Amino acid sequence: MRPAGKPVRSAGQWAGPEVSVIPEQPPAAAEVSPDGVKAPVALTRRDLAIGVGAVVLAIVVTAVLAFRAGGSSGGAPAAARPSAAPSASASGPPTTAQIYAAVAPSVVTIEAAGPGGGSTGTGVVASADGTIITALHVVKGSTAVKVRFGDGTESAAEVAQSDAALDIAMLAPATLPDVLVPAVLGNSGRLAVGNPVVAIGNQLGLTSSATAGVVSGLDRTAANPDGTKLTGLIQFDAAVNPGSSGGPLVNGKGETIGIVVALANPTSAGTFVGVGFAVPIGAALGAGGGDRAPEQ
Numbered sequence: 001m002r003p004a005g006k007p008v009r010s011a012g013q014w015a016g017p018e019v020s021v022i023p024e025q026p027p028a029a030a031e032v033s034p035d036g037v038k039a040p041v042a043l044t045r046r047d048l049a050i051g052v053g054a055v056v057l058a059i060v061v062t063a064v065l066a067f068r069a070g071g072s073s074g075g076a077p078a079a080a081r082p083s084a085a086p087s088a089s090a091s092g093p094p095t096t097a098q099i100y101a102a103v104a105p106s107v108v109t110i111e112a113a114g115p116g117g118g119s120t121g122t123g124v125v126a127s128a129d130g131t132i133i134t135a136l137h138v139v140k141g142s143t144a145v146k147v148r149f150g151d152g153t154e155s156a157a158e159v160a161q162s163d164a165a166l167d168i169a170m171l172a173p174a175t176l177p178d179v180l181v182p183a184v185l186g187n188s189g190r191l192a193v194g195n196p197v198v199a200i201g202n203q204l205g206l207t208s209s210a211t212a213g214v215v216s217g218l219d220r221t222a223a224n225p226d227g228t229k230l231t232g233l234i235q236f237d238a239a240v241n242p243g244s245s246g247g248p249l250v251n252g253k254g255e256t257i258g259i260v261v262a263l264a265n266p267t268s269a270g271t272f273v274g275v276g277f278a279v280p281i282g283a284a285l286g287a288g289g290g291d292r293a294p295e296q
Contacts, residue, residue, distance in 0.1 A: 093196075093252050093253070094252070094253070094254060096198055096210065096212045098254070099198050099210075099250055099252075099254045100198065100200060100210040102184075102254045103124075103183060103198075103200055103248060103250050103254060103256070104150055104200065104208060104210075105150040105151070105181035106124055106125045106150065106181050106182060106183035106248070106256075107122060107123070107124055107125075107150060107183075107200050107201070107208070107247065107248065108122070108123045108124070108125065108132055108147045108148060108149050108150070109122065109123075109147065109148040109202050109207055110122060110123050110132075110134055110138055110139065110145065110146070110147055110157075110171075110246060111145070111146045111147075111148075112138060112139045112142035112144070112145050112146075113142060113143055113144045113145075113146075114141050114142040114143050115141070115143065116141070119138060119139075119142075120138075120202060120205060120243050121134055121135060121138030121139075121201075121202070121243060121244075121245045121246045121247075122134065122138075122200075122201035122202050122243065122244060122245065122246045122247030122248075122260070123138075123147065123171060123246045123247070124183050124246075124247065124248040124256060124259070125149075125180065125181065125182045125183060126170075126182060126183060126185065126256075126285065127182055128180065128182055130172070130173050130176045130180055131160070131170055131171070131172065132147060132157065132170065132171040132172075132173065133168065133169075133170055133171075133246070133259055133284055133285075133287075134168075134169055134170075134171060134245070134246030134259070135167050135168065135169070135245040135246040135259065135260070135261045136162050136163070136164060136166075136167045136168055136169040137167055137224075137245065137261075138169070138245050138246050139159055139169055139171070140169075144156070145157045145158065145159070145171065147171065147173050149176075149177045149180075150177075150181065151177050151178075151179065153175065153176070153177035153178075154175075155173040155174050155175035155176070156173070156174045156175075157171040157172060157173040157174065158171065158172055158174075159171060160172040161287055162287065163286075163287035164228070165228075165230075166230065166261075166279050166283055166284065166287050167224065167230055167261045167262070167279065168259060168261075168279055168283075168284045168287035169287070170287060183248060183255075183256045184254060184255050184256065185255060185256050185257075185281055185285070186251050186253065186255025186256060186257040186281065187255075187257070187281075187282070188234065188257040188258055188280035188281050188282055188283075189280075189282065191215050191218060191234065191251070191257060192215065192218075193214075193215050193216065193217060193218060194214050194215060195214060195215045195251060195252065196212065196213075196214055196251070196252040197212070197213055197214060197215055197236050197238055197249055197250060197251060197252070197257075197258075198210055198211070198212050198238060198249075198250045199211050199212075199213070199236070199238040199239070199240050199244060199247060199248075199249050199250075199260055199276065199278075200247050200248055200250065201240065201243060201244035201245075201246070201247030201248075201260060202243045202244065202247070203239070203240055203241035203242065203243045203244040204241045204242060204243055205243055206243070209244075211238040211239040211240070212238055213236055213237040213238030213239070214236065214237060214238075215234060215235070215236050216235050216236055216237045216275070217234075217235030218234060218235065219231075219232055219233070220232075220233040220234070220235040220277060221233065222261075222262045222264065222277045224262075230261065230262065230277070230279070232279075232280065232283060233261070233262070233277040233278060233279060233280075234249065234257070234258045234277065234278045234279075234280055235275060235276070235277055236249060236258075236276050236277075236278065237274055237275065237276070238276065239272050239276075240260050240263055240272055240276040241263070241271055241272050242270060242271075244260050244263075244276075245260055245261060245262075246259060246260065246261075247259070247260045248260075249278040256281055257278075257280065257281050258278030258279060258280055258281055258284075259278055259279045259281065259284045260276060260277075260278045261277055261278060261279050262276070262277040263275060263276045263277065264276075264277070
């Protein structure tokens with residue numbers, strides 16, 4: 001801090017007390033040795049005082065300039081500059097919209113034609129060879145099956161394998177899109193009641209619909225219209241309706257962990273009242289005697 005009453009000078013001036021200039025003195029006569037060589041001139045006490053004073057003056061000036069250059073406009077030392085440090089960005093689980101965007105390219109629309117008319121359902125691409133998993137009742141008894149991939153590519157398909165006890169069928173399309181996107185398959189054995197799930201399908205003819213809910217039960221049993229029973233099912237409360245059958249049930253990480261096959265309704269309406277069922281993906285992949293395990 002600058003003392004009150006002292007004059008302020010620029011950074012190039014010394015702000016200390018006034019210094020008088022010492023007048024120059026004539027050089028002392030050099031002593032000559034007998035051999036004609038000049039002897040060194042001895043420094044007097046006054047000479048030493050002048051030299052020491054000059055050094056002290058230089059040190060004081062340097063200190064004043066350094067202090068003023070490093071201080072702020074008010075005379076206080078400059079504040080420390082903030083330093084950058086790496087930090088992890090905030091992140092959380094994917095949203096329903098993000099899950100849908102990731103899974104939708106793997107979902108297909110299925111149209112089955114038969115003697116009794118046609119039906120519409122959903123399927124999901126389960127492997128890099130284009131195999132599609134769906135519910136067996138979507139294509140059962142059909143004479144022709146057509147699939148439409150997420151990019152709009154259409155192809156005829158045939159039932160390659162099926163398992164009536166699980167209500168699962170695997171379709172082999174004749175033509176694949178230029179870019180095939182298989183779904184990421186999860187492990188349904190790690191599910192717990194309360195886990196978030198998303199169901200994607202073509203319910204009531206409304207293609208590419210997504211609904212969200214939670215797992216509301218495990219190892220459930222549901223009855224088929226023909227009286228047979230499906231066992232070991234995942235119970236969930238994401239809305240599904242006719243047309244959703246065969247679609248993927250997806251966990252909170254975007255992994256397919258089930259295939260939608262049924263819904264519960266105590267009336268004859270056949271519409272959703274809060275309870276849906278899906279075959280665990282591990283069991284669905286084994287339909288027809290296959291031995292493929294789900295990806296993890």
